[in-house]
Amino acid sequence: GAVVSQHPSWVICKSGTSVKIECRSLDFQATTMFWYRQFPKQSLMLMATSNEGSKATYEQGVEKDKFLINHASLTLSTLTVTSAHPEDSSFYICSASGGGQTDTQYFGPGTRLTVL
Amino acid sequence: QKEVEQNSGPLSVPEGAIASLNCTYSDRGSQSFFWYRQYSGKSPELIMSIYSNGDKEDGRFTAQLNKASQYVSLLIRDSQPSDSATYLCAVNTGFQKLVFGTGTRLLVSP
Numbered sequence: 001g002a003v004v005s006q007h008p009s010w011v012i013c014k015s016g017t018s019v020k021i022e023c024r025s026l027d028f029q030a031t032t033m034f035w036y037r038q039f040p041k042q043s044l045m046l047m048a049t050s051n052e053g054s055k056a057t058y059e060q061g062v063e064k065d066k067f068l069i070n071h072a073s074l075t076l077s078t079l080t081v082t083s084a085h086p087e088d089s090s091f092y093i094c095s096a097s098g099g100g101q102t103d104t105q106y107f108g109p110g111t112r113l114t115v116l
Numbered sequence: 117q118k119e120v121e122q123n124s125g126p127l128s129v130p131e132g133a134i135a136s137l138n139c140t141y142s143d144r145g146s147q148s149f150f151w152y153r154q155y156s157g158k159s160p161e162l163i164m165s166i167y168s169n170g171d172k173e174d175g176r177f178t179a180q181l182n183k184a185s186q187y188v189s190l191l192i193r194d195s196q197p198s199d200s201a202t203y204l205c206a207v208n209t210g211f212q213k214l215v216f217g218t219g220t221r222l223l224v225s226p
Binding site for chain 2: 002032034042043044046049093097103104105106107108109110
């Protein structure tokens with residue numbers, strides 16, 4: 001149980017374009033989803049927390065107009081990187097919590113974004 | 117500043133040995149604690165959670181929590197080369213969020 005999927009697993013795009021990443025909880029209802037970013041050899045950095053049906057709460061320093069998060073249902077959250085630039089190239093990972101253990105986060109497999 | 121501290125390593129152990137990974141946290145009000153394993157280029161995978169003082173065992177893994185000392189540890193018995201990864205300690209300080217340590221890299225040599 002507690003399976004989280006992400007799509008796509010990797011994406012390459014041109015500078016200035018937008019990229020949407022999907023995060024789905026497959027076998028439980030995720031009341032809360034989290035989006036992280038991880039640069040090579042660095043730790044996870046929380047970008048934002050989203051609850052179903054509510055606006056996302058962004059961490060300090062994360063541009064909410066650049067990283068659009070939608071949590072429209074209990075099984076789906078999306079992260080859209082708008083007007084992507086090479087410095088946005090990173091490993092984006094979502095996690096979800098819900099069900100019986102509401103404070104346990106289960107991670108998706110991640111999406112590797114490369115912006116040319 | 118709520119912090120979680122881990123030694124970055126690498127911690128090198130021979131195959132079959134016990135690996136001991138340690139973590140300290142600063143927020144005395146923390147209630148739940150987690151260990152994740154992350155292989156290079158992959159996302160974190162939950163190993164186990166612990167909520168109460170003492171030991172919690174799951175297969176070859178034992179988590180230990182001492183809230184008075186603000187200390188969490190993970191023991192891996194009979195370490196295997198496949199255990200070589202970065203181990204992340206995470207602490208729930210409230211408000212749904214986890215605070216992660218920077219991770220300890222474990223190398224298990226055959």
